[in-house]
Amino acid sequence: MRKAKQWIATAVCAASLVAAPGAHAGLFDGLFGGSKAGNASQPDQRTVWNIHDFSSIELVAREAGAPDNRHPAVLSTRTLQQFLESVRIPGAKGALELVTGSEAEQLAEPLSEALASATPGQDVLLVSSERRVRNSIEPPMAVTARIFVNAEGLQLVVRDARFNFYDNWRGTGVTPTFRYGSRNSPGSAQLQSVLATSHRADWLSCPRTAGMTSAIAPTLVKAAAPAPAAAPAPVQRNAAFYDAQELRLQKLKSLREKDLITDQEYQQKRQEILKDM
Numbered sequence: 001m002r003k004a005k006q007w008i009a010t011a012v013c014a015a016s017l018v019a020a021p022g023a024h025a026g027l028f029d030g031l032f033g034g035s036k037a038g039n040a041s042q043p044d045q046r047t048v049w050n051i052h053d054f055s056s057i058e059l060v061a062r063e064a065g066a067p068d069n070r071h072p073a074v075l076s077t078r079t080l081q082q083f084l085e086s087v088r089i090p091g092a093k094g095a096l097e098l099v100t101g102s103e104a105e106q107l108a109e110p111l112s113e114a115l116a117s118a119t120p121g122q123d124v125l126l127v128s129s130e131r132r133v134r135n136s137i138e139p140p141m142a143v144t145a146r147i148f149v150n151a152e153g154l155q156l157v158v159r160d161a162r163f164n165f166y167d168n169w170r171g172t173g174v175t176p177t178f179r180y181g182s183r184n185s186p187g188s189a190q191l192q193s194v195l196a197t198s199h200r201a202d203w204l205s206c207p208r209t210a211g212m213t214s215a216i217a218p219t220l221v222k223a224a225a226p227a228p229a230a231a232p233a234p235v236q237r238n239a240a241f242y243d244a245q246e247l248r249l250q251k252l253k254s255l256r257e258k259d260l261i262t263d264q265e266y267q268q269k270r271q272e273i274l275k276d277m
Contacts, residue, residue, distance in 0.1 A: 046117060049110035054129040054142060054165070054176070057110045059122045062148070066183055068120035073149035075115055081108035083154065083206050086193045089161050094260045095192060096132075098161060099143055101264050103130050115149060123148045127178045132162060139166035146181040154206040155199070157181025158189040248273050 049057040062069060084104035088095035099107065107128055114124045124147040129140045142163040148155050158181050165176035181187055181202060189202040196204040249270065256266040 046113075049114060051106055051110065051128070054127065054140070055106075056127060057107070057114050058125045059114055059118055060125055062121050062123050063146075063183055066123075067150070069118065069123070069148045070150055071115065071118035071120050071122060071148070073115045073118070073154075075112055075149075075154065077108040077112045080111050080154075081105055083156075083193070083195055084108065086195045087156070087204065088192045090190055090192055094258050096259065097262060098158070098191070099128060100130060100132075101262060103128055111147065115147070118148075125180045127180075129165075139164060139170075141166070142176075142178065144178050144180050146183075152205050153208040154196075155203065156191070156196070156206070157183065157187075157200075157203045158191060159187045159202070161189045161191075245273055245276065 047059040051057070081104045084099055084107060085097070085101055087098040089098055107126065111124065111126065118124060126145045126147055127142055129142045131138060132141045142160060142165055143158065144160045144163060146155075146157045146159070159179050163178070165178070168174070169176050181189075186200055187202040191198070191202060191204050193204050193206070196206040199205045252261075252266060252269055252273070255261045256263070261269075
């Protein structure tokens with residue numbers, strides 16, 4: 001009878017492990033799919049947003065010693081996408097985009113959800129991996145960053161702007177260790193953006209705007225309605241006009257060939273010039 005009871009207990013335990021695969025699912029949550037549950041008091045709180053292999057957004061405990069963040073913060077996906085697209089890395093051959101346009105579009109929605117879910121005691125970590133050299137067989141490279149909202153606005157601190165993790169991972173099979181930006185330790189990244197100010201070379205601060213509000217301390221800024229614009233004077237479309245448009249197109253092409261603007265920016269501006277003609 002005693003042996004029968006022991007057999008029944010063992011069978012029940014084994015069945016519970018088979019019925020609960022989630023007990024082991026969290027190991028690769030930050031890289032390959034799934035989501036991690038929150039603490040016991042918040043079992044349904046989402047903390048990981050997976051985009052694709054080696055690209056994810058995660059809520060983590062705020063850096064030790066840092067003041068409370070202004071979280072949760074409500075930022076539109078459009079605001080976040082525009083900000084990410086505006087960030088550039090200065091270089092000898094001209095500024096490079098931190099992330100591609102399609103990459104910014106992929107990141108914007110989960111980043112918006114993460115900031116809206118974050119608590120004052122949490123930061124957002126971002127890793128995004130893409131092939132960043134156009135028309136090349138170069139391996140995917142990663143951008144890693146820490147993101148949070150404080151009284152000054154949206155903060156982006158980048159640790160690695162071009163991290164080549166892929167070759168080592170393919171050669172060893174060891175999951176890469178990503179390091180993120182820090183308030184306390186400056187990284188080597190150099191950042192620029194027309195939408196933000198430089199708090200530090202690796203740290204951009206995007207001011208609070210009408211597209212950025214905090215659920216804790218709302219500071220919505222409403223812009224005054226612009227005065228009606230006067231009707232533009234008719235354009236004289238003569239030979240001089242068309243010569244000027246040709247020069248504009250040539251200059252635009254030169255900027256694209258030097259990688260000073262993206263393909264998307266080039267095509268958009270080119271269409272505007274052609275429309276004027």
